[in-house]
Each structure stands twice: as C-alpha cells, then as structure tokens.
Amino acid sequence: MKAKRFTAKNMQQALRMVSDELGPDAVILSNKRVGKGVEVIAALDYQEMANEQQQQEIDRQLALQQELEQAKQSTGKIRQEQPVFDQSNVSTTAALKEALQGIKEGTIAQSAALDAVMLSEEDLQQSISEKAATMSRDEATPFLNQVTAELKDLKNWLVSQQGNAWNPTRPLSWQQAQIWQRCQDLGIDPSWADKLVSALPEDDDDIEKGWAQCLKYIAEDLPLADNNMLQTGGCFAFVGPTGAGKSTTIGKLAAQYVINHGSDNIALITMDNYRIAAHDQLKAFARIMEIPLLVLEPNGDLSAMLDQLSDKKFILIDTAGLAIQDPHFSVQLSMLKGAGNRVKTLLALPLTSQARCLQENYEHFKPAGIDGCIFTKLDECFSLGQAMSIASVTRLPIHMVTDGPHIPDDIHFPNAQKMVRLAEQMARMAQARWQTSEVSSAMNNNFMQHGV
Structure with missing residues (x-):
C-alpha cells in the first residue's frame, strides 16, 4: 500500500490533489484541520466493498447531481454573465461529485466523505444563493427547494450509514438517531433504547411525533405489579x-x-x-x-x-x-x-x-x-x-x-405514564441547568479576561 500526506486550503482542493497524484483508486485514510487548512492522508491498493443498499443510494445521489449539472448547463447565459460564480459552483459541485464517486467505488471512508460533503455544502450554499439572486422569484424558489432537499437527503443518508453505536450492523435514520440520543438523555439503557427506536417508522420526518410515540412505548414496556x-x-x-x-x-x-x-x-x-x-x-x-x-x-x-x-x-x-x-x-x-x-x-x-x-x-x-x-x-x-x-x-x-x-x-x-413524564421533565431541567451553567461560565471568563 502506498500512502501519502496532502495539505490544502480546503477539502475540495485536497481531494483534487489526491485524484491528480494517486488517481481515482485512492482511498482517504484520515483527514483533520491544520492551521487554516486541512490535512489528508491517502493511499493506493486499499479496497473496501460497499453493500447493495449503499450502492443503490449512491447511484441515486449521483443521478441527482447529474440532473443538477444539466440544469446549470441549460443556464449558460447566466453563467457567462457571472463567470466568478460559475467557476466556484462547478468546482464545489465537482468536488462533491468526486467524493460521492469515491464512495461508490468503495475507496473513500465514510467519515472522510461526510467531512467533504459538509465542507462542500457550505461553499455550495453560498454559490447557490448568488445564483438565485440572478433569477426571478418563480425560478429561484423551486431551484433552492430542490437543492436543499437533495443536500438534506445526502446528509441524512451519510449519517445513517454510521449505524447505531451499540448495534453498528443496523443503521439508523436521521430521525431515529435523534430520538435514540434523547433516550440517552433520559438515562435509558442503550439496549432498551435500541429496541424502542427500532419500533418507530423509519420514514417519519417528524421528530416530535416520533418522540411522543417513543415515550408511549416506554410507558407500555414498564412492568407494573398487578396486585396490591x-x-x-x-x-x-x-x-x-x-x-x-x-x-x-x-x-x-x-x-x-x-x-x-x-x-x-x-x-x-x-x-x-x-x-x-x-x-x-x-x-x-x-x-x-x-x-x-x-x-x-x-x-x-x-x-x-x-x-x-x-x-x-x-x-x-x-x-x-x-x-x-x-x-x-x-x-x-x-x-x-x-x-x-x-x-x-x-x-x-x-x-x-x-x-x-x-x-x-x-x-x-x-x-x-x-x-x-x-x-x-x-x-x-x-x-x-x-x-x-x-x-x-x-x-x-x-x-x-x-x-x-x-x-x-x-x-x-x-403509574407508568406519570413516571415517564417525570423522567422527561428531569431530563429537560438537567439540560437547562447545564446551558445556564455554560452561559455563566462564559460570562465569568469574559469578565476575567477584561479585568472586571
């Protein structure tokens, strides 16, 4: 295996350097922020097979990116009027597409791909906002809605592929992962939390509705003595x-x-x-x-x-x-x-x-x-x-x-329902106390730095 270290201003530039020097078969082993840029370690002759579900999802994301490229090509006149925007937009989109292509070939680790998408999204959102400013309201609204939905789906999918911390073989949806974390705030044992979250529908985007259903499951699962x-x-x-x-x-x-x-x-x-x-x-x-x-x-x-x-x-x-x-x-x-x-x-x-x-x-x-x-x-x-x-x-x-x-x-x-409500109230109160403590600590540090 041939490994090499790359340093660049951002993740997009680092990925291009990896691709130019090591080729499309390179794999990202690690990445971290250094100074005002990022440091990436890549290697050759490292293969990681993707399962069928990942393959289907990656194909879908690549198809969406291709549609976005075709839409940009159809607006050539706008790109000629905004050359700076076009160059940045193509660059960030190409980096995002390159990261996805790396996942498809099984050559980029999921953690590195997630960082690349997050960095690309920030630049891409700025470019999209500039482009939307040149469009009419009727043209800009559907465009922004479509891109926002695609980016949300992409983030949710990448996060879900990391799986449950206590059961890595079964990925969680974005909503399920949020509810699982709330169970931890209540003090619920991870194995029981996994059972509760597994019973929730995976396609429900309403976290509050899912959380209410999870609290109902908790109350129903509590064993109470049937005699006085x-x-x-x-x-x-x-x-x-x-x-x-x-x-x-x-x-x-x-x-x-x-x-x-x-x-x-x-x-x-x-x-x-x-x-x-x-x-x-x-x-x-x-x-x-x-x-x-x-x-x-x-x-x-x-x-x-x-x-x-x-x-x-x-x-x-x-x-x-x-x-x-x-x-x-x-x-x-x-x-x-x-x-x-x-x-x-x-x-x-x-x-x-x-x-x-x-x-x-x-x-x-x-x-x-x-x-x-x-x-x-x-x-x-x-x-x-x-x-x-x-x-x-x-x-x-x-x-x-x-x-x-x-x-x-x-x-x-x-009373199961009362205990569950009280448990949630305790968790919310604990969160509020920690937030208050953090604010107070920050204020005290600020006062000390300014000699107050």
Missing part, C-alpha cells in the same frame, strides 16, 4: 444495598396496613444481625404501631419462624445489605431460599444510584430469586431512566415507589 400487596397481603422480604431504604419502606407499608386493616394480622421480621443498632428503627416502628417484631438469629430457620406467624396475613422481612464478598451474605441467601415460595423477594432500587450500580445490585441479589422491585428515594434523584431500564430489561414488576422520609405518606403505587 396492602390488600392481598403475603410475606415479603426486602433486599438491597445498605442505605437503599429497606427499613423505612417496611415502616411505611406497615403503617399503611395498620391504618387500613388494624394491627392484628401483621408482623415484622429482621434478619439484620450484622450491624450495631440494626434493629432500633424497626423496634421503634413495632412499638409505635403495637405489632410484633421477631429477630432471626444467624443460621436461623426462617421457615420455622414463619410457622410461628401462620395466623398473620401480612409479614414484612428486613435483611442486611451485605456485600457479595461478605461471608455472611451466602448465609443470609440460604436462609431466604430455605423459606421457599412462601416468601416473595423484592429488590429496593435507590433512584439516586448510577445505572452501573443498579445493574450490579440486581446481579448481586439475583440468586435470592427476585420477584419484583421497589423504587426508593424518588425525591432525591435527578434521573429515572436508569431504574426504569433495570425494571424493563429484567422484567421485574414495580410494586411501590417512595418519594420521601415521611411515614406513612411518602409511598405510592406506580
């Missing part, structure tokens, strides 16, 4: 990292149950024997609500303790938030498994955690046989997408959402 634990009762064990809000959530549920059904049919169990004063909070709850609290000793028999509480309809079990490397974690896990199907395990997902932390928490407690999840600390979080992604991807039903420390008020049953 406060009404149906049952035995529930709460697992999750330390500080996730397990004990506080148990206190809220217990208080809600006592208010609606009395204190005769409810009991609390704690398995947390590994922290100092771990029982104090639950003891205070139990004393105030006048309900029994049982402490399960290490290596105790949870199933036997449940037999002692067979007359209770609603049993809430608190666990220790142990790390996976803690030797007591496997002991606690085996105690939960020993109870069998009598206990439903719910994972407490603190909304203040990062996406990676939530994923690791799920994998950490997955051996316990997780039956659902509870979103905690909604009042302290700034993004909902991460937790919603965990629930959707793992298909964990969302049972409750807590949004404050107050007992028994700050706990609610989930």
